[in-house]
Amino acid sequence: xxxxxxxxxxxxxxxxxxxxxxxxxxxxxxxxxxxxxxxxxxxxxxxxxxxxxxxxxxxxxxxxxxxxxxxxxxxxxxxxxxxxxxxxxxxxxxxxxxxxxxxxxxxxxxxxxxxxxxxxxxxxxxxxxxxxxxxxxxxxxxxxxxxxxxxxxxxxxxxxxxxxxxxxxxxxxxxxxxxxxxxxxxxxxxxxxxxxxxxxxxxxxxxxxxxxxxxxxxxxxxxxxxxxxxxxxxxxxxxxxxxxxxxxxxxxxxxxxxxxxxxxxxxxxxxxxxxxxxxxxxxxxxxxxxxxxxxxxxxxxxxxxxxxxxxxxxxxxxxxxxxxxxxxxxxxxxxxxxxxxxxx
Numbered sequence: 001x002x003x004x005x006x007x008x009x010x011x012x013x014x015x016x017x018x019x020x021x022x023x024x025x026x027x028x029x030x031x032x033x034x035x036x037x038x039x040x041x042x043x044x045x046x047x048x049x050x051x052x053x054x055x056x057x058x059x060x061x062x063x064x065x066x067x068x069x070x071x072x073x074x075x076x077x078x079x080x081x082x083x084x085x086x087x088x089x090x091x092x093x094x095x096x097x098x099x100x101x102x103x104x105x106x107x108x109x110x111x112x113x114x115x116x117x118x119x120x121x122x123x124x125x126x127x128x129x130x131x132x133x134x135x136x137x138x139x140x141x142x143x144x145x146x147x148x149x150x151x152x153x154x155x156x157x158x159x160x161x162x163x164x165x166x167x168x169x170x171x172x173x174x175x176x177x178x179x180x181x182x183x184x185x186x187x188x189x190x191x192x193x194x195x196x197x198x199x200x201x202x203x204x205x206x207x208x209x210x211x212x213x214x215x216x217x218x219x220x221x222x223x224x225x226x227x228x229x230x231x232x233x234x235x236x237x238x239x240x241x242x243x244x245x246x247x248x249x250x251x252x253x254x255x256x257x258x259x260x261x262x263x264x265x266x267x268x269x270x271x272x273x274x275x276x277x278x279x280x281x282x283x284x285x286x287x288x289x290x291x292x293x294x295x296x297x298x299x300x301x302x303x304x305x306x307x308x309x310x311x312x313x314x315x316x317x318x319x320x321x322x323x324x325x326x327x328x329x330x331x332x333x334x335x336x337x338x339x340x341x342x343x344x
Contacts, residue, residue, distance in 0.1 A: 043071060048092070054123060060269055103233070121229065144178075145196065149180060156313070190212070263294065269287075
């Protein structure tokens with residue numbers, strides 16, 4: 001069943017709280033942090049995951065032994081995407097890889113985590129029919145855009161993209177219509193003409209584009225202005241960091257190694273994910289997707305992504321007004337002396 005509605009209704013319903021202070025700031029403007037020279041020896045860590053390609057560095061780090069090499073004793077805990085934040089807040093898991101744009105609101109509402117590294121790019125695409133006349137984001141003005149939910153990651157991304165093009169997506173200046181469609185029905189809704197474009201996360205978006213012959217309007221893995229912004233960050237609970245900074249630092253390094261392995265060995269990674277039943281799908285297609293996501297981990301890049309997303313969402317009124325730099329400083333942790341993993 002399809003329900004039509006504009007973002008205005010959703011935006012008006014948002015009841016947000018003030019920004020939670022998660023860390024102090026040093027003279028450089030970044031969160032001050034110090035990591036004691038402590039040995040990490042068999043520290044237990046509850047690794048939250050869901051069965052998706054975004055989580056691939058977790059699976060690789062587990063299978064390749066990067067967690068154990070870092071002195072960690074990992075327990076993989078499957079979490080539902082809809083309750084991922086609750087799992088972090090309740091202590092059910094100590095870490096997750098999460099979509100940055102979808103995490104700003106929970107962070108402002110007090111989600112007790114800090115980002116520690118950017119993991120990869122990509123994940124979201126807006127697609128349309130080849131005969132639609134829509135060539136880029138600018139052409140979406142006045143169009144009906146099918147989304148899985150008004151707070152869905154894809155919706156947030158396309159709102160940000162439209163804002164960048166000067167197209168109104170605020171309650172007092174709405175120049176597009178968002179139409180909520182069951183996620184699995186989005187490709188058919190586009191095919192039937194119920195909507196002019198759809199926004200989906202991968203691999204569903206990638207598969208729909210391929211099977212229906214749809215063309216991309218926006219692909220965050222390749223589009224200008226998006227291909228250099230991390231879509232996904234590693235977040236670690238405040239409690240885990242405070243209890244053992246050295247272990248949290250080691251955990252960040254293990255995830256970075258998992259990410260880098262995917263960049264260097266996408267075919268092997270895709271094969272591993274399917275053979276170990278972490279995901280279901282076509283090995284060749286998944287290898288191509290993994291290649292496009294540019295798994296180049298970066299601590300600074302993860303911070304910059306939070307800052308950029310926070311600014312856009314604040315400007316759009318989707319979160320309470322905030323200072324993007326202050327918000328990112330409070331939501332991120334820079335381990336003293338940490339350097340990104342550059343090789344395996």
